[in-house]
Amino acid sequence: MKKTKLFLLLLIIVLFSGCSLGVQPWERDVLARDAMMFDNEALDIAFDGHIYFSKEATSGGSGIGGGGCGCN
Amino acid sequence: MAVTKNRLLTTLTSACVALGVSSSAAEVTEVDSAILIYSEIDRVSLAEMAVSAKHDFGNERIGSLKLVFDSLTGSSANGATSANFAQTFTSPSGSETYTTAPGETPLDGSFKDTRGAIDASYSFPLSRLTKAVVGSHFSAEIDYTSIGANSSISRDFNKRNTTLSLGVAFSHDIINPQGGRPDPLTTMIDQQEDDDDKDDDNDIPNRLPGNGTKNAADIILSLTQVIDRNTISRLNYSYGRVSGYQNDPYKFVSLVYPDSINYLYESRQDLRNKHALFGEVKRNISGDVLTASYRFMKDDWGIKSHTIDMRYRWQKTEKSYFQPHVRWYNQSAANHFIPYLTTDEPMPEYASSDYRLSDMTAVTYGLKYGRTLSSGRQVSVRLEHYKKLKNKSPPDVPEVMSGLDLYPSVDAIILQASFSLGF
Numbered sequence: 172m173k174k175t176k177l178f179l180l181l182l183i184i185v186l187f188s189g190c191s192l193g194v195q196p197w198e199r200d201v202l203a204r205d206a207m208m209f210d211n212e213a214l215d216i217a218f219d220g221h222i223y224f225s226k227e228a229t230s231g232g233s234g235i236g237g238g239g240c241g242c243n
Numbered sequence: 244m245a246v247t248k249n250r251l252l253t254t255l256t257s258a259c260v261a262l263g264v265s266s267s268a269a270e271v272t273e274v275d276s277a278i279l280i281y282s283e284i285d286r287v288s289l290a291e292m293a294v295s296a297k298h299d300f301g302n303e304r305i306g307s308l309k310l311v312f313d314s315l316t317g318s319s320a321n322g323a324t325s326a327n328f329a330q331t332f333t334s335p336s337g338s339e340t341y342t343t344a345p346g347e348t349p350l351d352g353s354f355k356d357t358r359g360a361i362d363a364s365y366s367f368p369l370s371r372l373t374k375a376v377v378g379s380h381f382s383a384e385i386d387y388t389s390i391g392a393n394s395s396i397s398r399d400f401n402k403r404n405t406t407l408s409l410g411v412a413f414s415h416d417i418i419n420p421q422g423g424r425p426d427p428l429t430t431m432i433d434q435q436e437d438d439d440d441k442d443d444d445n446d447i448p449n450r451l452p453g454n455g456t457k458n459a460a461d462i463i464l465s466l467t468q469v470i471d472r473n474t475i476s477r478l479n480y481s482y483g484r485v486s487g488y489q490n491d492p493y494k495f496v497s498l499v500y501p502d503s504i505n506y507l508y509e510s511r512q513d514l515r516n517k518h519a520l521f522g523e524v525k526r527n528i529s530g531d532v533l534t535a536s537y538r539f540m541k542d543d544w545g546i547k548s549h550t551i552d553m554r555y556r557w558q559k560t561e562k563s564y565f566q567p568h569v570r571w572y573n574q575s576a577a578n579h580f581i582p583y584l585t586t587d588e589p590m591p592e593y594a595s596s597d598y599r600l601s602d603m604t605a606v607t608y609g610l611k612y613g614r615t616l617s618s619g620r621q622v623s624v625r626l627e628h629y630k631k632l633k634n635k636s637p638p639d640v641p642e643v644m645s646g647l648d649l650y651p652s653v654d655a656i657i658l659q660a661s662f663s664l665g666f
Contacts, residue, residue, distance in 0.1 A: 193404025193469045201473055206532040206556055206564075207525055209467075209477060214277045214293050214661060215611075215625070221291065221313075222281055222657065226631070228574050228600055229540045229548040232481055232521035235393045235412040235463050 209233075273297045277661040284654045287317035287354060303368045311360040311382075318350035322494035322596040323506055324583045325349065325647045332506065333432050335422040335493050337447040346647055351493060358384035364393075372399045380414070386492075388417040395463075404469040411462050418455035420492035426451050427510030428590065431495060449508070455488025473527040483517040496596045497583040499641045504583075509595040511579060517542040532556040545578035546600070562615040568627065570607040576600060582637055582649060598631075598650065605631045609657065620664040627657040 194202070205211045216233070224230040274296045281289040291313035298306050321332060323343075331342045334353045343349040364378030379392045391414030399406050418424070429449040463481040470476055489511045498505040523536035538550040549572070556566045577600040579593035609627025616622065634650035 192471075193401055194472050196402065198472050201527045202469060202475055204527070204532075206558075207475060207527060209475075209523065209525070214275050214295060215659065217293065217309075217311075218277070218279045218291060218657075218659060222289075222629070222655075223572070226599060226629070226653075227548070227572060227603070227605065228544075228546050228577065229519075229538070229550065229572075231461070231483065232479060232519040232538045232540065232550075233523070233536070234479075235395065235410045235461055235481075 272299045273663070273665045275661065275663045277659055279657065279659040282656050283317070285318065286350065286653065287315055287319050289313055289315050303366075303374065305366045307362075307364045307366075307378075309360075309362040311362075312358070314357045316355050318352040319354045319493070320598060321349050321351040322491075322496060322509060322598075323349040323504070324497040324499070324596065324644055324649055326497075326504055326643050327645070327647065328643065330504065332495070335420060337422045337432055348651060349495075354493075356384050356386070358382060358387075369396070372403075373397070376410075386418065386420050388419075390415055391459075397465075406465075406467040408465045408467075409463070410465070412460070414459045416457040416459070416487075418457065418488055418492070420455075422447055422492075423450035424453075424455050424488070425449060425490070425492055425508035427490060428496075428507050428594065431506035431508065455490075455492075457485060457487035457489060459483060459485045470524075474524065476522070476524045479519075479521040481517075481519045481521070483515075483519075485515045485517075487513055489513060489515065491595070491597055494595065494597050496581065496594050499583050499585050499643060501641070502643065504643060507584070507594075509597065510593045511595055512544060512593055515542055515544055530558045532558075544600075545576070546574055548572065548574035564613050566611040566613070566625075568607070568609050568611065568625075572603075572605045572607075574603055576602045583641075583644075585641065601650070602634060603631060605629065607657075618664075620662065622663075623659075623661045625657070625659045629655040629657060 201207060210216075220230065274294070276294045277292070279289070279291045279293075281291070291311065293309060293311045295307065295309040300306065323330065323332070325343070325346055325348050328345050329342055330349055331340050332349060332351070333340055334351065336353075339353065341352055360380065360382035362378065362380045364376055366374060366376040369375050374397050376395045376397075377392075378394070380389070381391075382389045391412060393410060393412035395408055395410030397406055397408030426449045432448055461481060461483040463479055465477060465479045467475070467477040490509055491511075492508070494509045495506040496509050498507055517540060519538060519540040521536065521538045523534070526533045532555075534552075534554045534556070536550075536552045538548075538552075540546070540548045540550075550570070551572075552568075552570045554566055554568045556564050558564045577595070579591065579595055580597070580600040581591070581594050582596060582601075584590070584594060607627055607629045609625055611623055611625035613621060613623035631653040633648070633652040636647065636649040640647075640649070
């Protein structure tokens with residue numbers, strides 16, 4: 172548990188601590204590509220969410236919304 | 244076919260207008276559609292279709308609508324353990340029986356369901372840097388109905404390199420199982436012996452009155468950060484609380500005697516609190532895109548899970564790509580998971596033998612191919628293999644199940660075709 176917390180703390184520090192993170196508005200050409208969007212495969216993710224919800228004990232985590240189901 | 248497609252677009256467009264605030268004729272800007280086949284070997288099969296339309300009303304106002312229809316058929320594990328003799332079970336309706344051969348995993352072959360669902364959302368700016376989203380969903384199947392609403396608010400900081408968002412979601416589900424809701428930990432009705440027990444209304448014994456209900460509330464806090472020109476990341480924390488009827492009404496727990504087995508309906512806790520952390524990174528590598536994510540979940544049923552997911556979009560040409568995908572999932576068992584009950588131990592308050600609550604590891608691997616056509620429309624197809632790995636049987640099992648594979652592996656094939664177009 173301590174290792175997990177330490178890992179997450181380090182992850183947060185690495186990802187978000189530096190003031191130099193980020194780009195200027197004119198440097199967003201690559202980031203503007205569809206493939207760089209988190210929701211660019213929304214239907215795939217929704218299908219997978221339905222499958223894994225019905226096969227495993229964990230669901231969600233990446234967002235909210237979506238219909239419920241009594242998947243068996 | 245073209246007429247049908249145009250009608251569909253018109254319908255979706257009209258619905259987007261109805262959902263939005265625009266009173267002018269709307270023009271659909273993006274439509275995605277897909278069909279998915281999920282098939283387990285010798286078990287359940289799912290066919291699912293989805294159409295999603297997103298319309299930009301201008302001024303950062305976007306309406307979305309998604310329709311989903313799916314159909315399930317085939318056999319599903321009923322929770323009972325395999326045994327060295329043939330086992331006969333009563334179907335959920337109480338009117339039929341099915342028999343499992345010696346050594347085989349008991350599967351209920353009467354499983355059949357269809358589901359229709361609709362999701363709608365609308366996002367709009369509150370200020371130059373702040374955006375809000377409101378959404379709702381409704382889904383209905385033969386034995387299950389779900390209705391819900393969600394909302395989120397997000398704000399950009401640091402030249403829009405950092406986005407902080409907070410979302411909430413609520414849903415209310417109604418469970419109306421075929422044959423009624425079993426009374427937890429009572430004995431499975433014997434279709435032949437209990438015909439005389441049915442009253443004049445043909446009621447099935449050992450049933451709870453009325454429908455079951457379940458309420459779920461979720462809250463999610465999300466931080467998205469642009470790292471550099473080629474990398475973007477996000478970190479989510481989510482908390483979910485589910486209260487109400489959470490039993491699977493079609494699952495049994497085996498009560499094992501020295502030379503026979505009795506079957507009880509499962510019993511789960513009616514409250515579940517879940518915490519999850521989810522981190523994801525996307526990185527552009529010379530035109531290819533690597534997407535990697537990790538999720539940790541912990542709940543008060545005693546389950547902890549880890550999920551690692553990686554996709555690499557290999558941009559073969561300007562208009563086509565291959566995308567291999569690997570996913571690894573591992574979970575620990577719920578406190579009330581038990582492979583079987585014996586008469587040597589006191590009856591627990593909660594017990595479920597549903598393998599989905601057991602210790603388990605599953606892997607998925609597959610490949611997707613996508614192409615942009617000369618018309619600008621995009622097509623893709625993906626083929627994946629999902630495998631729940633085999634678990635070791637517990638030591639010192641009772642005689643009636645000795646030498647049997649109690650937790651066999653489960654294999655499934657996932658095939659999806661997608662079609663997208665914009666206007």
